[in-house]
Amino acid sequence: GLRCSSQHWPCLDSLITVLYVLNDYIPCLLYISRAFELDPDFLKGQVLRDKIIEEQPSIIDDFNAYCKGNELGQPNGDYDREIGKEIIQEALDMREKKRKLYNNIFTPKTFRDNFIS
Numbered sequence: 001g002l003r004c005s006s007q008h009w010p011c012l013d014s015l016i017t018v019l020y021v022l023n024d025y026i027p028c029l030l031y032i033s034r035a036f037e038l039d040p041d042f043l044k045g046q047v048l049r050d051k052i053i054e055e056q057p058s059i060i061d062d063f064n065a066y067c068k069g070n071e072l073g074q075p076n077g078d079y080d081r082e083i084g085k086e087i088i089q090e091a092l093d094m095r096e097k098k099r100k101l102y103n104n105i106f107t108p109k110t111f112r113d114n115f116i117s
Contacts, residue, residue, distance in 0.1 A: 007038055016048060021094045025052050029063050033070035046077045047084040048091070 006012075012035055019028035029052060032045040052059060053075050063072065 006034070009038075012038075013044060016044060017091055017094070020048050020052070020091050021098060023095075025056060025059055026063060026066055028052065029059070029072060030067050030070060033067065033072050036071065036073055040073060043079055043083065044087055046073070046079050047087045049073070050075050050077070050084075051088055 012031060016028055016031050016035065019025075019031065029049065032042070032049050035042045035045045049072055060072075063070075
């Protein structure tokens with residue numbers, strides 16, 4: 001959807017969430033900055049930006065080095081913290097589901113499991 005229109009909100013919103021869930025923070029921040037160009041009050045962007053910076057404060061230097069010309073606005077913006085917690089929890093729940101899925105797929109069987117039926 002973003003190839004057709006870089007302003008397609010449902011795709012932009014979903015991509016930001018997925019990148020956060022995957023811990024792919026630099027691209028996540030890049031798309032957040034693009035969303036802020038369209039709407040400086042984009043709530044999910046403010047919440048995830050602040051959470052990423054809280055988790056990894058040094059990422060701002062990396063973002064500025066790799067994403068020159070993109071702005072993230074001021075951290076710790078004025079928004080409802082309870083709604084922010086809900087946004088974070090939704091993303092963390094998705095992250096946990098992904099982790100469980102990958103554990104089920106990639107957990108090696110023990111030697112014994114391979115030979116006993």
